[in-house]
Amino acid sequence: MTQLPYTHAPLERAELLRGKDDEVRALTMDAKARFLPVWKETHAVDERQHAMSFGPDILTRINVETVCVIFLGLAEGAPWFALAFAPEDEPPATGAAGFAGLRDIWVHTEEAFASRLVYARAMAIWHQNHPHCSRCGAKTVSTEAGHSRTCSACGHRSFPRTDPAVIMLITHGDQCLLGRKAEWRPGQFSTIAGFVEPGESIEHSVRREVAEETGVVVGAVRYMASQPWPFPSSLMLGFRGEALSTEIRRDSDELEDCRWFTKDEVLAAESGPGTLLLPHRSSISRWLIEGWRDEAP
Ligand SMILES: [Zn+2]
The missing domain is CATH 3.90.79.10 (Nucleoside Triphosphate Pyrophosphohydrolase)
Structure with a gap:
């Protein structure tokens, strides 16, 4: 049987790095770092509708106050991140030609890259859907390099769900x-x-x-x-x-x-x-x- 789509070449998730804010911040500035923007459950594409990743210079073009930066892991020494844009943002100024749904762009996408897009969108959607604490209703903030959200009032931590x-x-x-x-x-x-x-x-x-x-x-x-x-x-x-x-x-x-x-x-x-x-x-x-x-x- 052929290998299932979205299950190819997973990233090394390097979960021990997630709690180390300074190291993760340094990784975002690594020249090899790659960023996968996700906005309204869609992905950045070029004019041929091929999915794109971006280098660290993307961080100078976006409002990092409103974008959630999620550390996904490492691949061949390069750190990979998802950028979860708020749905109420206008199409973010990433330098992409546009944004498109994964099912539409999958056919043009190499399988290892498609597997990273799936991981990025799973994380971005979770952040988008959990702005408030499930215990007390107060606002939550992204913690552990995007792998948890912590309540600003009661401290309750929640984790991405599947x-x-x-x-x-x-x-x-x-x-x-x-x-x-x-x-x-x-x-x-x-x-x-x-x-x-x-x-x-x-x-x-x-x-x-x-x-x-x-x-x-x-x-x-x-x-x-x-x-x-x-x-x-x-x-x-x-x-x-x-x-x-x-x-x-x-x-x-x-x-x-x-x-x-x-x-x-x-x-x-x-x-x-x-x-x-x-x-x-x-x-x-x-x-x-x-x-x-x-x-x-
Ligand atoms: Zn709370």
Whole structure:
């Protein structure tokens, strides 16, 4: 199977540096330092819509009082940072041609760089969404080089969160179970997915979500791979599951349609009018479906 998008060449996170403010400040001035601006969940791009990183001179062009500078880690001796701009800022004067969504620019982006963009956006979105203390409601400030926020009133510290979500390709012999949401482009189907709830194991979550959304009973489940998915803050946990029943009782609030597709139908996907449309190429859903499709019978 091919490697999943957004899981390539992680940075050395160097977490011991995060508490050392002076050392992190010096790293921001390192000539090799690279900065990844994130604004309103979008990324800086050049005129060809290719994602950009910037050297330390970017800090002279932006208002560092309102931008959160987040130390991401080290790669080949170069420190990497995310710059989280406030959403109410006008397009920040970074020197980029514009800003674009990750799903649109992913196709032009080298995988190791795409993995850094995902990390940067996950951190930036968390900062954007947590300006206040969850305990007392007072303002929080970025601490530990952007890896925590601390309440200015009660001192409570909060940390970036990742929400576990299960996503599963359910099979029965030569068929797989796919569903679609009403807002998707016509003809597109995807694997079943849902959030892990407090107090349940991820295996239980796989069976519960499939039963709730489709009525299908799932037996054995097998973990396949995970993918960071900060849209806005998920960690996708990918599974295969074997169906013990085939009758579909669809939850119409969740899914507009849900069907069993044969392997031949999946092989013919996107080959002409009326054929199945698969989810975005960067998604673990696509990866799960193609991995099953390409297996020897
Ligand atoms: Zn507080």
